[in-house]
Amino acid sequence: MQQNKQKKAKKVKKSVFCGTGSIYQFFGVLCFPISLVFPPMIILAVILFVVGCNKSVKYQCDNCNGEVSKNIKICPWCKSFFE
Ligand SMILES: [Zn+2]
Numbered sequence: 001m002q003q004n005k006q007k008k009a010k011k012v013k014k015s016v017f018c019g020t021g022s023i024y025q026f027f028g029v030l031c032f033p034i035s036l037v038f039p040p041m042i043i044l045a046v047i048l049f050v051v052g053c054n055k056s057v058k059y060q061c062d063n064c065n066g067e068v069s070k071n072i073k074i075c076p077w078c079k080s081f082f083e
Helices: 020-037 041-056
Strands: 011-015 058-061
Touching: 020 041, 041 058
Parallel strands: none
Antiparallel strands: 011 058
16 A cells, blocks of 8 residues: 655644643742842843753644654654645
8 A cells, every 4th residue: 555645744843831841940949039038030030941842842743643852753652744
């Protein structure tokens, strides 16, 4: 059987509020009140928050619902091509 037709799928961005990302965000939020008395702390707070956001964003293939990484073009689970 020959398959010439390429399957196409979309990468769905999904925010997950659990796991390592939320730990970074939690400490980032904790740093904000400290930054009121110690302004340089705001830098650490922002860094923690941004890192936390990046870690908590996951991508999902809308064809098979498999978890995929941000930069890939082909779904490792169902071999769909992302547009
Ligand atoms: Zn897939």
